[in-house]
Amino acid sequence: MRNSVKISVSAAAVAALAFGLTACGTSSDPSSKPEGAKADTSKPLIVAASPVPHADILDYVKTHLAAKAGLKLQVKEFTDYVLPNKATETGQVDANFFQHKPYLDDFNKKNGTHLVPVVGVHLEPLxxxxxxxxxxxxxxxxxxxxxxxxxxxxxxxxxxxxxxxxxxxxxxxxxxxxxxxxxxxxxxxxxxxxxxxxxxxxxxxxxxxxxxxxxxxxxxxxxxxxxxxEKADGNPYANILVVKKGSEKDPRVVKLAELLNSPQVKKFIDDKYQGAVIPAFGAVKP
The missing domain is CATH 3.40.190.10 (Periplasmic binding protein-like II)
Incomplete structure (x- = not known):
């Protein structure tokens, strides 16, 4: 079916996922999770990401930039296009990085979720x-x-x-x-x-x-x-950092957005992917 991504996950697997994420110190209850500027900046920012190139880029930020910027960053890898959004909506992770805005808009519409883009990072030509x-x-x-x-x-x-x-x-x-x-x-x-x-x-x-x-x-x-x-010029499919609405002003999110749009990350993307992934920094159009 073209209207949804087909994912076959057992109830046990979902339960294990929820337990694993909760065990890392993130509540699965959205109501108990501080949002926006009131978030506890002493806790690590947990970001769900596809392995390549998203987790690679985040790992570069974590290894080379985050500590100096005062950001504790934790990366959780997912291999599908559904669970990262669900985990972000329920508060099991703080943010995700795997999708473009047209996909996010479609996901929100079909699932009643409240996820918003923070910043564009890169384009992966189809x-x-x-x-x-x-x-x-x-x-x-x-x-x-x-x-x-x-x-x-x-x-x-x-x-x-x-x-x-x-x-x-x-x-x-x-x-x-x-x-x-x-x-x-x-x-x-x-x-x-x-x-x-x-x-x-x-x-x-x-x-x-x-x-x-x-x-x-x-x-x-x-x-x-x-x-x-695909051509890069005028392409609306830049991959974006995403959070649940209300968390855009979380100082950790703001800091990560700045680092993801830094000259160091641009150089990392250009050097590592040689045109297979293209920097696409900046604000995301509504």
């Missing part, structure tokens, strides 16, 4: 990858292309395919385009999969549109391996 072909011309009628099954990333993937002439979308469709919005598939077949599973699917399908963080985690180099890659 790319089309294949283990069976080396050029777009080979993706002809009958070939199967996999796309992310969550609303915003599927629309983003379809736009990439349309921009490269592989499909034609109906006039006027936006970032929430789905398979039903394809005017002309040009004979291509499509498979909707959870974003995290797309790299593993490359052995079984002809091509897949993969989010930048999962491509990097799968040892793919977007600038070299992608058959087609």
């Amino acid at each position: 790319g089309l990858y294949s283990k069976k072909t080396k050029d777009l011309k080979s993706l002809t009628s009958g070939k199967t292309v996999a796309v992310p099954n969550d609303t915003t990333n599927e629309g983003r993937a379809l736009k990439l395919l349309a921009d490269n002439g592989l499909i034609t979308l109906k006039p006027g469709v936006g970032s929430d385009a789905g398979l039903s919005d394809i005017k002309d598939s040009k004979g291509l077949k499509f498979k909707e999969l959870e974003a995290a599973t797309l790299p593993r699917a490359l052995d079984d399908i002809d091509a897949a549109v993969i989010n930048g963080n999962y491509a990097i985690d799968a040892k793919l180099t977007p600038a070299k391996d992608a058959l087609a890659l």
Whole structure:
């Protein structure tokens, strides 16, 4: 289904997650958690993040910048696009760093959550990858292309395919385009999969549109391996630091936002990812 990310988590796993996060000193009861400027700055700021590049960037900040800035930072890694937002909403973590604003807006709308962006950090260009072909011309009628099954990333993937002439979308469709919005598939077949599973699917399908963080985690180099890659100019999909509404003025959050937008972090991103991840600093448009 394209309207939600498919996650299969047992009740025991959820309970273990909640216990593990609570054991680290963060209450799972939002009402007991100080917010905003009243937050206890002596406690570590716990941030949920995807492993690559988000946790890598946070670990760099923790190792090289946080102590000097007086910030205690703790990073919790998650490998999906649902649990980090739920943990932030319930107060199990203080913030998260894994998503772009269109995804956040869609998540809030569908789940009744109250999460807000703090600052933009980087862009991970979405790319089309294949283990069976080396050029777009080979993706002809009958070939199967996999796309992310969550609303915003599927629309983003379809736009990439349309921009490269592989499909034609109906006039006027936006970032929430789905398979039903394809005017002309040009004979291509499509498979909707959870974003995290797309790299593993490359052995079984002809091509897949993969989010930048999962491509990097799968040892793919977007600038070299992608058959087609998103352009950075005017791209609304910068990845952002996110908190629950009311926590934007938490001094620890403010400090982390400053560090994530620092010249040192820009250099780290440029040097480490060589264009696979692009700095996209600054305020996030409403």
